[in-house]
Amino acid sequence: xxxxxxxxxxxxxxxxxxxxxxxxxxxxxxxxxxxxxxxxxxxxxxxxxxxxxxxxxxxxxxxxxxxxxxxxxxxxxxxxxxxxxxxxxxxxxxxxxxxxxxxxxxxxxxxxxxxxxxxx
Amino acid sequence: xxxxxxxxxxxxxxxxxxxxxxxxxxxxxxxxxxxxxxxxxxxxxxxxxxxxxxxxxxxxxxxxxxxxxxxxxxxxxxxxxxxxxxxxxxxxxxxxxxxxxxxxxxxxxxxxxxxxxxxxxxxxxxxxxxxxxxxxxxxxxxxxxxxxxxxxxxxxxxxxxxxxxxxxxxxxxxxxxxxxxxxxxxxxxxxxxxxxxxxxxxxxxxxxxxxxxxxxxxxxxxxxxxxxxxxxxxxxxxxxxxxxxxxxxxxxxxxxxxxxxxxxxxxxxxxxxxxxxxxxxxxxxxxxxxxxxxxxxxxxxxxxxxxxxxxxxxxxxxxxxxxxxxxxxxxxxxxxxxxxxxxxxxxxxxxxxxxxxxxxxxxxxxxxxxxxxxxxxxxxxxxxxxxxxxxxxxxxxxxxxxxxxxxxxxxxxxxxxxxxxxxxxxxxxxxxxxxxxxxxxxxxxxxxxxxxxxxxxxxxxxxxxxxxxxxxxxxxxxxxxxxxxxxxxxxxxxxxxxxxxxxxxxxxxxxxxxxxxxxxxxxxxxxxxxxxxxxxxxxxxxxxxxxxxxxxxxxxxxxxxxxxxxxxxxxxxxxxxxx
Numbered sequence: 001x002x003x004x005x006x007x008x009x010x011x012x013x014x015x016x017x018x019x020x021x022x023x024x025x026x027x028x029x030x031x032x033x034x035x036x037x038x039x040x041x042x043x044x045x046x047x048x049x050x051x052x053x054x055x056x057x058x059x060x061x062x063x064x065x066x067x068x069x070x071x072x073x074x075x076x077x078x079x080x081x082x083x084x085x086x087x088x089x090x091x092x093x094x095x096x097x098x099x100x101x102x103x104x105x106x107x108x109x110x111x112x113x114x115x116x117x118x119x120x
Numbered sequence: 121x122x123x124x125x126x127x128x129x130x131x132x133x134x135x136x137x138x139x140x141x142x143x144x145x146x147x148x149x150x151x152x153x154x155x156x157x158x159x160x161x162x163x164x165x166x167x168x169x170x171x172x173x174x175x176x177x178x179x180x181x182x183x184x185x186x187x188x189x190x191x192x193x194x195x196x197x198x199x200x201x202x203x204x205x206x207x208x209x210x211x212x213x214x215x216x217x218x219x220x221x222x223x224x225x226x227x228x229x230x231x232x233x234x235x236x237x238x239x240x241x242x243x244x245x246x247x248x249x250x251x252x253x254x255x256x257x258x259x260x261x262x263x264x265x266x267x268x269x270x271x272x273x274x275x276x277x278x279x280x281x282x283x284x285x286x287x288x289x290x291x292x293x294x295x296x297x298x299x300x301x302x303x304x305x306x307x308x309x310x311x312x313x314x315x316x317x318x319x320x321x322x323x324x325x326x327x328x329x330x331x332x333x334x335x336x337x338x339x340x341x342x343x344x345x346x347x348x349x350x351x352x353x354x355x356x357x358x359x360x361x362x363x364x365x366x367x368x369x370x371x372x373x374x375x376x377x378x379x380x381x382x383x384x385x386x387x388x389x390x391x392x393x394x395x396x397x398x399x400x401x402x403x404x405x406x407x408x409x410x411x412x413x414x415x416x417x418x419x420x421x422x423x424x425x426x427x428x429x430x431x432x433x434x435x436x437x438x439x440x441x442x443x444x445x446x447x448x449x450x451x452x453x454x455x456x457x458x459x460x461x462x463x464x465x466x467x468x469x470x471x472x473x474x475x476x477x478x479x480x481x482x483x484x485x486x487x488x489x490x491x492x493x494x495x496x497x498x499x500x501x502x503x504x505x506x507x508x509x510x511x512x513x514x515x516x517x518x519x520x521x522x523x524x525x526x527x528x529x530x531x532x533x534x535x536x537x538x539x540x541x542x543x544x545x546x547x548x549x550x551x552x553x554x555x556x557x558x559x560x561x562x563x564x565x566x567x568x569x570x571x572x573x574x575x576x577x578x579x580x581x582x583x584x585x586x587x588x589x590x591x592x593x594x595x596x597x598x599x600x601x602x603x604x605x606x607x608x609x610x611x612x613x614x615x616x617x618x619x620x621x622x623x624x625x626x627x628x629x630x631x632x633x634x635x636x637x638x639x640x641x642x643x644x645x646x647x648x649x650x651x652x653x654x655x656x657x658x659x660x661x662x663x664x665x666x667x668x669x670x671x672x673x674x675x676x677x678x679x680x681x682x683x684x685x686x687x688x689x690x691x692x693x694x695x696x697x698x699x
Binding site: 094 | 151158
């Protein structure tokens with residue numbers, strides 16, 4: 001079973017990612033912020049990461065920068081799931097190493113479809 | 121601005137911040153609870169979809185939709201069967217009337233035959249007397265006397281046999297006529313009732329089969345509908361997170377505004393600019409809170425509506441598929457029960473009609489033999505009359521009396537010929553009756569029964585399949601109902617959360633009222649407060665932390681004094697943009 005890491009300080013968003021991808025047959029592990037996410041990444045293998053941008057302790061961009069340095073995670077797909085839709089922010093995310101961008105709220109079918117595409 | 125006004129404003133801002141904190145925490149708790157319930161509800165909906173899907177699959181596997189043409193054929197055959205029998209029963213009543221008429225005719229013939237028998241007997245006696253009178257010369261007439269005696273005896277026996285047969289048949293016919301006259305209207309009524317029952321069954325069967333044939337499409341629609349409602353809830357629950365962030369931004373802005381108000385207190389020179397910035401910031405937050413209120417109402421209503429939608433589709437439309445199959449089974453069974461009743465009704469008539477028809481056949485046989493014998497008697501009478509006349513002519517004057525007897529025999533022969541003719545006519549009528557009878561018999565023949573049986577057998581085959589599907593549907597429906605019960609209690613839980621979320625709207629209204637009052641006080645105290653700030657500076661000051669386009673749009677509208685922008689609620693959520 002493919003493993004997905006969902007990083008968001010909002011419990012309800014994490015629950016929805018877990019519910020949506022869980023129904024589609026993925027194992028979803030939740031992390032409450034970037035720091036927690038990074039700790040979970042170093043402790044296990046994930047096939048894709050979905051992360052929020054604005055979070056306490058460590059934000060999404062900082063986490064992506066750190067994740068890309070973790071051995072085996074240079075090419076793991078990372079989707080930003082955020083309320084931000086500004087082009088500058090997206091560009092910042094792309095430069096940090098994000099694979100894609102979803103403005104909250106996500107469409108359940110679209111999320112499944114893009115994850116299926118990314119973790120083939 | 122007085123110290124008191126400033127203190128009051130700072131107090132209200134602090135209190136509002138605290139209340140927003142509570143609202144945020146409360147909505148977080150409620151949304152978390154809704155989210156849990158939603159996961160369970162979605163799981164229940166999934167289970168119902170699986171059960172409904174298996175019923176639809178079973179209905180398709182058992183080829184249930186093919187049952188309608190079979191039942192239609194059965195119904196048409198049964199209707200034809202009823203029509204033929206009704207016509208036959210009417211025909212039989214007419215036939216019985218004709219038979220009664222023929223029997224009456226035969227009774228008349230019997231009476232005449234008895235008279236002739238007596239006459240012949242008298243002639244035989246007279247001939248014997250004459251033979252004795254003539255002596256040796258009249259010995260040739262002894263044979264005539266003997267023949268006449270034999271004829272008389274034979275005619276009498278025939279007349280008695282015919283009389284006895286026609287009397288017995290008359291009684292049977294009268295009884296049949298009486299019974300059929302009473303039973304025919306009842307039978308018509310029964311058959312008409314059965315026919316109407318068949319029509320009603322067929323109509324409702326047709327309608328429910330049409331509904332049943334639409335179940336796969338209905339099921340697919342249900343699946344799509346539920347998927348859409350689930351997507352709606354997933355999206356609405358996430359919207360709560362956006363609201364949470366917006367509330368955090370408003371709270372941070374309250375701190376900033378409080379600082380500005382305090383700054384106004386500390387520095388007299390910068391007083392105007394600081395207060396104007398605080399005023400602009402307060403206006404922006406009032407707009408933001410109004411926008412937040414609309415957004416909360418929007419996603420709360422979406423959660424309510426989509427959760428309701430999941431329950432509605434699962435609990436009524438999909439659960440309804442099972443009972444529909446059961447209803448089908450009941451209707452086809454009822455149709456077959458009606459046909460069986462029809463068969464029993466028909467069987468009861470068949471026995472009576474068979475007896476009537478057998479009576480007619482036996483009458484025909486008897487009359488046929490009788491007519492044959494009559495013909496033979498007529499021929500012998502003619503011969504006897506001819507011989508006696510010739511013999512009497514030979515004897516000349518001596519045989520005057522014998523000649524008279526011979527003439528009487530001739531008369532009897534003519535009379536007998538007439539009787540024979542009447543009997544022949546009666547015979548023809550009986551033959552016509554028999555032909556009619558045979559035709560009537562066709563309605564009650566095996567071929568007609570066979571057609572009905574064949575249609576019944578095909579329907580029974582279809583019914584067996586339907587029963588399999590119905591038994592399966594009954595089992596699945598039970599499970600579905602149990603799940604629906606669980607969903608019902610989950611819906612009650614959601615309704616409680618919805619109530620608490622709805623209350624947030626009133627709490628935001630209360631905060632807004634206080635903030636608007638502060639703003640009005642400022643405007644009253646310093647009318648130029650509205651114009652003393654730089655919009656670009658204010659934007660930089662308050663929009664720095666904004667993360668949504670909506671917040672930015674609201675800020676612009678607030679600074680320009682425009683109406684609140686309408687939030688474009690994305691019911692289905694956004695798609696991904698891959699780099």
